[in-house]
Amino acid sequence: MTTILWFRNDLRLDDHAAVHGALSRPSGVAPVFIWSPQEERSWPPGAASRWWLHHSLESLDAALRRRGSRLVLRQGRVEDELARLLAETGATRLVASRRFEPHASEIDDRLARSLMKRGVAFERLNTALLHDPEAVRTKSGGPFQVFTPFWRALEASLEVGEPLAAPRRLSAPKTWPASAALRDLGLLPAGDWAGGLREQWRPGERGAADRLEALRSAALAEYDSARDRPDEEGSSRLSPHLHFGEISARRVYRTVIESEAARGGEAPSRGALAFLRQLAWREFAHHLLHHFPRTPEAPLRRNFRRFPWRRSARDLRAWQHGRTGYPSVDAGMRQLWATGWMHNRTRMMVASFLVKDLLIDWRRGAEWFWDTLVDADLANNTLGWQWCAGCGADAAPYFRIFNPITQGRTFDPHGACVRRWVPELAALPDRWIHEPWAAPAAALAEAGVALGRTYPHPIVDHAEARHRALAAFAQVRQGDSS
Numbered sequence: 001m002t003t004i005l006w007f008r009n010d011l012r013l014d015d016h017a018a019v020h021g022a023l024s025r026p027s028g029v030a031p032v033f034i035w036s037p038q039e040e041r042s043w044p045p046g047a048a049s050r051w052w053l054h055h056s057l058e059s060l061d062a063a064l065r066r067r068g069s070r071l072v073l074r075q076g077r078v079e080d081e082l083a084r085l086l087a088e089t090g091a092t093r094l095v096a097s098r099r100f101e102p103h104a105s106e107i108d109d110r111l112a113r114s115l116m117k118r119g120v121a122f123e124r125l126n127t128a129l130l131h132d133p134e135a136v137r138t139k140s141g142g143p144f145q146v147f148t149p150f151w152r153a154l155e156a157s158l159e160v161g162e163p164l165a166a167p168r169r170l171s172a173p174k175t176w177p178a179s180a181a182l183r184d185l186g187l188l189p190a191g192d193w194a195g196g197l198r199e200q201w202r203p204g205e206r207g208a209a210d211r212l213e214a215l216r217s218a219a220l221a222e223y224d225s226a227r228d229r230p231d232e233e234g235s236s237r238l239s240p241h242l243h244f245g246e247i248s249a250r251r252v253y254r255t256v257i258e259s260e261a262a263r264g265g266e267a268p269s270r271g272a273l274a275f276l277r278q279l280a281w282r283e284f285a286h287h288l289l290h291h292f293p294r295t296p297e298a299p300l301r302r303n304f305r306r307f308p309w310r311r312s313a314r315d316l317r318a319w320q321h322g323r324t325g326y327p328s329v330d331a332g333m334r335q336l337w338a339t340g341w342m343h344n345r346t347r348m349m350v351a352s353f354l355v356k357d358l359l360i361d362w363r364r365g366a367e368w369f370w371d372t373l374v375d376a377d378l379a380n381n382t383l384g385w386q387w388c389a390g391c392g393a394d395a396a397p398y399f400r401i402f403n404p405i406t407q408g409r410t411f412d413p414h415g416a417c418v419r420r421w422v423p424e425l426a427a428l429p430d431r432w433i434h435e436p437w438a439a440p441a442a443a444l445a446e447a448g449v450a451l452g453r454t455y456p457h458p459i460v461d462h463a464e465a466r467h468r469a470l471a472a473f474a475q476v477r478q479g480d481s482s
């Protein structure tokens with residue numbers, strides 16, 4: 001008997017309930033991955049995600065080969081490919097991780113029905129989240145829309161068991177089905193723009209485990225104070241690893257709790273609590289996506305459907321390419337382009353700039369992030385953008401408009417991020433680094449900055465843009481949710 005072990009956004013062997021599920025019966029196991037971007041509806045993986053996926057699949061295949069197995073790659077409609085794989089292997093069982101994106105759940109439900117008719121068992125296990133989005137409910141039985149009560153309810157019921165060890169061996173199926181070559185999936189970019197990604201990241205389980213170890217041994221203690229500073233390496237940078245399932249949220253959670261216990265404190269430190277709270281935002285994002293499946297395309301607050309967004313291809317392009325004339329915004333956008341990642345504080349600031357200073361629809365921002373982030377994640381990205389636009393669950397109030405100058409001064413006080421990512425401003429003194437237009441001519445000349453030539457003038461005046469945004473946002477009243 002053969003079991004098909006279908007890998008998706010769960011590219012690991014450690015703490016993997018589906019891997020253990022597949023191995024729980026004495027059968028051969030055929031691990032497969034199906035590349036099927038056309039079935040992701042409006043959200044096929046973007047260019048940065050594809051780069052990551054290529055390397056992550058390579059790493060998973062190597063891990064399987066060390067255990068006497070291998071990863072079978074296919075491309076096409078998942079239902080067609082799985083039907084072929086079942087026929088080729090004679091398998092009567094399919095085991096996979098549950099996906100929580102609405103389009104993927106629909107495919108899975110359809111698949112489960114058609115497989116049942118053919119006598120094939122389809123087992124779906126939650127390997128991605130700490131909670132089951134159906135199991136956590138408000139007192140009135142509905143889904144949560146506010147983070148703090150969600151987290152309280154989740155914490156009260158949370159039982160994170162001992163993570164499952166990676167198996168030592170996987171028994172091979174009687175016959176191996178044919179596999180596409182990884183390069184034939186065409187995931188790597190045609191031009192070589194991925195140098196910054198290669199420098200910054202190590203996709204795969206090993207890279208994920210190293211990030212977790214760095215968090216445990218060093219960053220956790222300082223996490224509470226450093227997590228909000230884009231100019232410091234204060235956060236874990238686990239996001240792409242969590243998105244691709246190269247590490248489980250359970251493994252991360254347990255490691256933090258156990259490392260706190262080993263420290264001997266009476267209660268978890270502020271750093272640990274602050275970190276677990278961030279991890280819980282990921283749970284909340286998936287909870288929301290599960291219960292409000294239309295939110296990647298439509299605002300959760302209905303009144304925002306009438307919002308008077310501006311259309312300006314020129315301003316959108318300036319934002320995308322880090323040419324807005326606001327150094328802290330431009331530094332973030334250029335870092336995103338070069339490395340596929342941006343700090344959470346910077347994400348909030350650049351998103352606020354797009355939706356409030358430029359009044360451009362949050363969906364245009366979400367699409368750009370989708371293409372350029374290595375951690376692009378439908379649940380987290382949707383929550384982040386709707387939060388910043390003020391149209392989502394537990395969202396920022398409409399009158400909260402980030403000032404890119406004070407944000408820069410507070411969270412990047414010496415302009416380290418600006419100097420790194422906007423090198424044409426690198427020689428400016430700290431005082432002017434976040435507002436070069438206010439610098440005296442002599443300071444600009446000494447730093448080699450010619451505004452309008454070496455670096456753009458601001459594309460909007462923040463004070464005026466703020467008034468314009470307040471007027472537009474006042475049209476849609478807060479509080480009218482779903």
Ligand SMILES: Cc1cc2nc3c(=O)[nH]c(=O)nc-3n(C[C@H](O)[C@H](O)[C@H](O)COP(=O)(O)OP(=O)(O)OC[C@H]3O[C@@H](n4cnc5c(N)ncnc54)[C@H](O)[C@@H]3O)c2cc1C
Pocket residue numbers: 227235236237238239240242243278279280281282283285342343344345347348351369373375376377378380381382383384385388
């Ligand atoms: C506009 C916008 C878009 C975003 N898009 C994404 C996205 O596509 N993918 C993504 O993973 N995160 C997204 N985030 C959330 C957050 O910015 C990143 O998860 C975080 O910056 C990743 O860095 P880290 O791993 O060092 O985080 P850490 O601070 O170390 O946090 C640990 C983990 O918790 C989770 N997490 C942290 N903050 C959040 C949050 N606010 N919402 C949901 N989960 C969170 C992530 O999985 C993260 O890896 C977005 C935020 C905003 C404001």
